[in-house]
Amino acid sequence: MCAADIPGRGPFYTYDEYVAQRIEVPSFTPDGVFVALRGGDWIGMSATSLRPEYAFSDMTGVLAAHRGRHLSLALKLLAVRFVRAAGHRRLVACHHAANIAAIMMNRRLGFVDRR
Numbered sequence: 718m719c720a721a722d723i724p725g726r727g728p729f730y731t732y733d734e735y736v737a738q739r740i741e742v743p744s745f746t747p748d749g750v751f752v753a754l755r756g757g758d759w760i761g762m763s764a765t766s767l768r769p770e771y772a773f774s775d776m777t778g779v780l781a782a783h784r785g786r787h788l789s790l791a792l793k794l795l796a797v798r799f800v801r802a803a804g805h806r807r808l809v810a811c812h813h814a815a816n817i818a819a820i821m822m823n824r825r826l827g828f829v830d831r832r
């Protein structure tokens with residue numbers, strides 16, 4: 718649902734494609750997945766994987782109805798704490814140049830742009 722808002726994303730994975738490409742891969746780090754719940758429903762998620770040289774911010778998304786309330790900042794701060802606790806000093810995120818909300822979210826957290 719959130720990924721549909723990423724500029725240039727195109728059709729989202731099927732469930733089987735998602736599992737094959739995002740879960741059943743060596744880099745998948747279950748402990749790096751943070752979820753925001755309202756009642757029993759997922760309203761936000763931030764997934765971070767630990768790679769040998771750096772940590773990678775795989776996906777952060779908040780459902781449209783819940784945006785603008787600093788949920789992504791809260792989720793990514795948990796991710797940063799996780800990355801630091803794992804001993805990594807570098808967290809990398811990669812965004813489409815037109816994804817202003819995601820770029821601004823990361824700048825707000827202190828990420829530095831690289832092209």
Ligand SMILES: CC(C)(COP(=O)(O)OP(=O)(O)OC[C@H]1O[C@@H](n2cnc3c(N)ncnc32)[C@H](O)[C@@H]1OP(=O)(O)O)[C@@H](O)C(=O)NCCC(=O)NCCS
Nearest residue numbers: 722776777778779784785786787788789790818819821822
């Ligand atoms: C990017 C996204 C996760 C932000 O979630 P959010 O919970 O609404 O963001 P927050 O409320 O935590 O905002 C954090 C900061 O990001 C920036 N920001 C967020 N949305 C913004 C927007 N639409 N335009 C400009 N800046 C924005 C602001 O600096 C904001 O801090 P501030 O309000 O104190 O100025 C959300 O828009 C989303 O799910 N987008 C679709 C999925 C996506 O593109 N994910 C990133 C690719 S992995």
